[in-house]
Amino acid sequence: MKTMRQKTPIKVFPRATPLSSRGNSGSSLPSDPVQVYCRVRPLPCESDLSCLRVTAPNTVVLTPPEIAINYKISNLKETQYIFKHVFEPSAGQHECYSTVAQPLVEALVRGKNGLLFTYGVTGSGKTYTMTGDMQHRGIMPRCLDALFRTIADFQAKKFIFKPDRLNGFDILSDADAALERQAELHSKLHRVRRKDTDPEIASKASVEPSELSGIDEDNIYSVFITYVEVYNNSVYDLLEESTIQKTLQSKMVREDANRNMFVHGVTEVEVKTMEEALEVFQIGQKRKRVGHTILNAESSRSHSVFTIRLVQAPVDNNGEHVVQDRNAVTVSQLSLVDLAGSERTNRTGNTGQRLREAGNINNSLMTLRTCLEILRENQMTGGNKKVPYRESKVTHLFKNYFDGEGHVRMIVCVNPRAEDYDETAQVMKFAEMTQDVQIARPTPVKVDVGLTPGRRKANQLYKVALSDIERRHGEVENKEIDLGLVYSLGPKFPEFKLSGPEAENLIQELIKTLENRILKRKSLVDDFDARQDTFRMNLHKIEKDNAALKSENVSIKGVLAQSRQKIKAMENKIVIYESSIDDLNRRNRTLEERVRELNAQLNTKTQQLNQKEIEKERQRKKYNSKIAVESEKMSRELELKLQEQKNKLKQEIDDKNERLMLVSKIISGQTPVKPVARSNSVDELATPVTSRTAGSKAFYTPRAARGVAVANPRHRRSRSTGERWLEHRAANPVPLGTIMQPYIPDRKSVTALNDAQDVTGAKASKYCLITQEADTEGELETKLFKGDIIPTTGGGAQVILNDVELLKQYSPTRSPPGGGGRKRTSSNQHWQNGASVVASAPPMS
Numbered sequence: 017m018k019t020m021r022q023k024t025p026i027k028v029f030p031r032a033t034p035l036s037s038r039g040n041s042g043s044s045l046p047s048d049p050v051q052v053y054c055r056v057r058p059l060p061c062e063s064d065l066s067c068l069r070v071t072a073p074n075t076v077v078l079t080p081p082e083i084a085i086n087y088k089i090s091n092l093k094e095t096q097y098i099f100k101h102v103f104e105p106s107a108g109q110h111e112c113y114s115t116v117a118q119p120l121v122e123a124l125v126r127g128k129n130g131l132l133f134t135y136g137v138t139g140s141g142k143t144y145t146m147t148g149d150m151q152h153r154g155i156m157p158r159c160l161d162a163l164f165r166t167i168a169d170f171q172a173k174k175f176i177f178k179p180d181r182l183n184g185f186d187i188l189s190d191a192d193a194a195l196e197r198q199a200e201l202h203s204k205l206h207r208v209r210r211k212d213t214d215p216e217i218a219s220k221a222s223v224e225p226s227e228l229s230g231i232d233e234d235n236i237y238s239v240f241i242t243y244v245e246v247y248n249n250s251v252y253d254l255l256e257e258s259t260i261q262k263t264l265q266s267k268m269v270r271e272d273a274n275r276n277m278f279v280h281g282v283t284e285v286e287v288k289t290m291e292e293a294l295e296v297f298q299i300g301q302k303r304k305r306v307g308h309t310i311l312n313a314e315s316s317r318s319h320s321v322f323t324i325r326l327v328q329a330p331v332d333n334n335g336e337h338v339v340q341d342r343n344a345v346t347v348s349q350l351s352l353v354d355l356a357g358s359e360r361t362n363r364t365g366n367t368g369q370r371l372r373e374a375g376n377i378n379n380s381l382m383t384l385r386t387c388l389e390i391l392r393e394n395q396m397t398g399g400n401k402k403v404p405y406r407e408s409k410v411t412h413l414f415k416n417y418f419d420g421e422g423h424v425r426m427i428v429c430v431n432p433r434a435e436d437y438d439e440t441a442q443v444m445k446f447a448e449m450t451q452d453v454q455i456a457r458p459t460p461v462k463v464d465v466g467l468t469p470g471r472r473k474a475n476q477l478y479k480v481a482l483s484d485i486e487r488r489h490g491e492v493e494n495k496e497i498d499l500g501l502v503y504s505l506g507p508k509f510p511e512f513k514l515s516g517p518e519a520e521n522l523i524q525e526l527i528k529t530l531e532n533r534i535l536k537r538k539s540l541v542d543d544f545d546a547r548q549d550t551f552r553m554n555l556h557k558i559e560k561d562n563a564a565l566k567s568e569n570v571s572i573k574g575v576l577a578q579s580r581q582k583i584k585a586m587e588n589k590i591v592i593y594e595s596s597i598d599d600l601n602r603r604n605r606t607l608e609e610r611v612r613e614l615n616a617q618l619n620t621k622t623q624q625l626n627q628k629e630i631e632k633e634r635q636r637k638k639y640n641s642k643i644a645v646e647s648e649k650m651s652r653e654l655e656l657k658l659q660e661q662k663n664k665l666k667q668e669i670d671d672k673n674e675r676l677m678l679v680s681k682i683i684s685g686q687t688p689v690k691p692v693a694r695s696n697s698v699d700e701l702a703t704p705v706t707s708r709t710a711g712s713k714a715f716y717t718p719r720a721a722r723g724v725a726v727a728n729p730r731h732r733r734s735r736s737t738g739e740r741w742l743e744h745r746a747a748n749p750v751p752l753g754t755i756m757q758p759y760i761p762d763r764k765s766v767t768a769l770n771d772a773q774d775v776t777g778a779k780a781s782k783y784c785l786i787t788q789e790a791d792t793e794g795e796l797e798t799k800l801f802k803g804d805i806i807p808t809t810g811g812g813a814q815v816i817l818n819d820v821e822l823l824k825q826y827s828p829t830r831s832p833p834g835g836g837g838r839k840r841t842s843s844n845q846h847w848q849n850g851a852s853v854v855a856s857a858p859p860m861s
């Protein structure tokens with residue numbers, strides 16, 4: 017083992033050296049050195065020789081290998097370098113992040129700028145440390161993750177911050193304008209997502225589980241990202257769309273009103289989540305590759321600058337909306353820079369164009385080195401040498417970090433293999449020198465707008481309480497918030513670390529802060545007392561109101577109890593009514609059922625009746641035709657009978673005439689008198705009368721015991737006057753009801769014949785006796801006995817009955833009597849001529 021021949025003197029970290037103006041001369045601002053970390057990557061191959069070893073957490077020893085150029089010319093065998101911290105090859109990404117980058121992110125949240133760059137030869141692990149890969153996330157994604165975790169609850173809900181293209185931000189008060197901006201940003205992001213996003217990156221899981229300290233809960237935050245590439249001393253915007261269209265445009269580096277440097281016209285994307293930020297980074301990476309193809313460049317020969325800008329502004333007194341004051345906006349930024357490899361120009365393989373490019377890159381790194389050397393010199397000697405920031409774009413961009421205020425940290429990446437010894441030695445020297453550069457300690461940059469701390473939380477508590485009250489008691493009318501109730505002794509304590517040599521200053525600051533707090537406390541106590549008095553008065557008033565309300569409550573309860581009783585009684589009634597309604601409904605249903613049944617029966621009966629009617633009509637037609645046939649037959653029979661009668665009567669008349677002739681001969685004494693029969697009907701009554709003379713036969717009117725009157729032979733019936741009838745009938749005859757009635761035009765009706773006067777007095781020549789009786793079948797039979805009234809010789813009258821009319825009614829549905837089942841025709845009147853009957857009546861006188 018080789019012995020250490022010379023050792024770099026261990027550096028005593030400088031005290032907060034008063035800086036000259038903005039890092040160059042004059043003022044006595046407290047400052048801190050640039051913090052340099054060293055990360056030693058593992059050997060690429062196990063067979064590789066190492067020229068470096070880590071001897072302590074902050075010390076590394078570089079041993080020149082035999083192949084090194086200065087191995088022979090230098091008698092220096094080993095060199096020791098001390099840094100803020102040395103990460104061994106086994107150190108992981110999280111360790112690296114938490115030690116180096118996390119404090120920068122916390123400072124960012126507190127409103128302080130930061131610069132972190134990786135420096136080293138090609139292949140030493142700069143990109144691995146800054147970006148990492150999918151399995152080993154580097155510093156940048158971890159910074160984003162921690163940042164979004166920290167500000168998650170305090171992010172601006174709408175896109176209210178708008179970059180003004182001069183490195184500042186406007187606050188959009190108008191909601192429409194904010195939405196317009198939101199739409200614009202979203203469409204931009206969607207456009208790039210569609211074309212460039214690697215789904216693996218987009219689905220990136222969180223890597224940093226813990227949140228950061230330093231968040232101000234009364235602020236709202238927004239994150240903006242820019243990503244530029246410095247190549248050949250030109251700045252290219254990796255998020256600009258023209259990069260895809262293969263037209264790279266170099267951007268200008270400018271200084272804003274606060275003497276901060278910025279890339280003018282760079283695309284700045286507002287991101288709301290870690291995933292969105294990684295997507296944007298991924299887009300930049302892809303465009304970077306496209307750009308390198310266009311420029312025929314390699315990644316190791318360009319510097320990548322990824323900048324996170326955090327914009328924050330306080331919420332108003334109500335803890336609800338952002339304060340509409342551009343001056344209240346705080347912008348802080350953290351630049352994560354992956355510098356190009358620092359290989360020397362004489363390294364083998366670099367010739368021609370590549371050599372020139374390497375020269376350019378090394379020029380920019382050389383400028384960085386020069387700037388830092390001059391800065392250190394100015395700081396140490398109090399000189400005022402001009403720092404040539406403008407000679408390179410990278411140093412120009414870094415100017416406000418070194419010259420202004422902010423944290424600057426560097427990670428020196430080292431590949432321990434022996435082949436890289438010469439470059440590594442140069443890098444180590446530069447890194448060592450950088451640690452001597454002082455950076456002004458950032459002073460609080462946040463604008464104090466004089467609002468009470470804790471107002472956002474108070475607002476949240478107030479809202480919870482309000483919603484609770486509204487849930488229980490309904491809408492609250494006066495929703496004014498009095499956040500003066502939030503008591504606070506002022507902003508949080510600044511970070512005081514009393515370990516360093518600057519403790520005296522810090523104690524003075526602490527005393528001042530505490531005095532302010534005492535004053536604040538006194539005013540708060542006064543305010544509290546006043547509020548207590550007001551509260552007591554209000555409480556007293558509320559107590560009185562409460563007592564009144566209680567008594568009112570008691571009376572209302574009484575009324576309520578009565579109302580409840582009434583309601584109960586009514587409910588009972590309702591139950592009864594409901595049951596009776598149910599009952600009625602049941603009965604109604606039964607009756608309806610019955611009505612339906614009856615209707616059905618009625619229909620059946622009606623149908624039957626109709627059928628019967630039809631049958632009846634059919635029968636009627638049938639009978640009509642039969643009656644017609646029968647009546648025709650009967651009329652023929654009657655005609656025959658009539659003819660027969662006529663013949664008979666003629667015969668009788670002839671007989672009579674013969675007898676009359678005989679009588680007249682007798683009377684005239686020619687022939688014996690023969691009694692003349694008045695009619696066939698009285699033949700049997702007449703007794704042959706023997707003539708007074710012998711040999712002659714005479715007929716005489718028989719004298720009955722009752723004394724039958726002898727007709728006056730001289731009586732002549734007057735034919736000049738009309739016949740007058742003596743109708744002899746019952747007092748109340750049954751109406752005949754027949755169509756054919758006996759025709760007796762001139763008549764006198766009597767119900768009884770008491771003496772002869774009744775017959776003679778009527779001066780009637782015709783007699784009609786009407787009798788009514790039931791026949792054997794119970795039908796009413798009316799008989800009219802007709803006869804002539806002939807005066808008798810004794811002054812009386814005799815009635816010779818010579819005609820009988822019989823009137824009878826039959827039901828058409830019944831068979832006619834003795835008809836052998838034959839029915840009568842529609843004429844229900846039976847008219848029958850009977851044999852003539854001679855009856856004589858003695859004079860009644």
Ligand SMILES: Nc1ncnc2c1ncn2[C@@H]1O[C@H](COP(=O)(O)OP(=O)(O)OP(=O)(O)O)[C@@H](O)[C@H]1O
Pocket residue numbers: 056057058105136137138139140141142143144145315316356357429
């Ligand atoms: N600490 C480490 N642990 C494991 N692997 C590492 C480490 N550092 C670097 N590597 C690996 O070494 C290789 C080169 O690293 P990287 O690309 O980061 O180097 P570089 O310095 O960025 O090079 P260039 O200057 O060309 O960009 C990568 O494959 C990387 O995975």
